[in-house]
Amino acid sequence: MKQSIHPDYRPVVFRDPSADFAFLTRxxxxxxxxxxxxxxxxxxxxxxxxxxxxxxxxxxxxxVIDTAGRVERFKQRYGKR
Incomplete structure (x- = not known):
């Protein structure tokens, strides 16, 4: 690898304030x-x-997505063609 062109790779703490969760990684x-x-x-x-x-x-x-309602609506529109 070429020297001094890559960003510094170091330990960093990532925090999710909504869940009060943090983890340390690089x-x-x-x-x-x-x-x-x-x-x-x-x-x-x-x-x-x-x-x-x-x-x-x-x-x-x-x-949960209501896929049955979508299928029925599709059949009503395009089922008789």
Whole structure:
């Protein structure tokens, strides 16, 4: 790899404020805010809108789509052609 053309790859804390969930991982993202993590070190903090703790698919709070109603409506419109 060429030197000094790649972004800095370092530990970063990602936080989902709606679910009160945070995790430490490595990333190239940068942030002006920092947070003290459980290990006592200070890391950059990036807030995210959705994480596995708040996404409806992973939490089981997803909506069920009424596909039967859509099929019936399609049959009513185009079924007799």
């Amino acid at each position: 990333s190239t993202m940068s942030s002006g805010r920092t947070v003290e993590w459980e290990d006592g070190n200070v890391y950059p903090l990036v807030d995210v809108d959705v994480s596995a703790a708040s996404h409806p698919f992973y939490t089981g709070r997803g909506r």
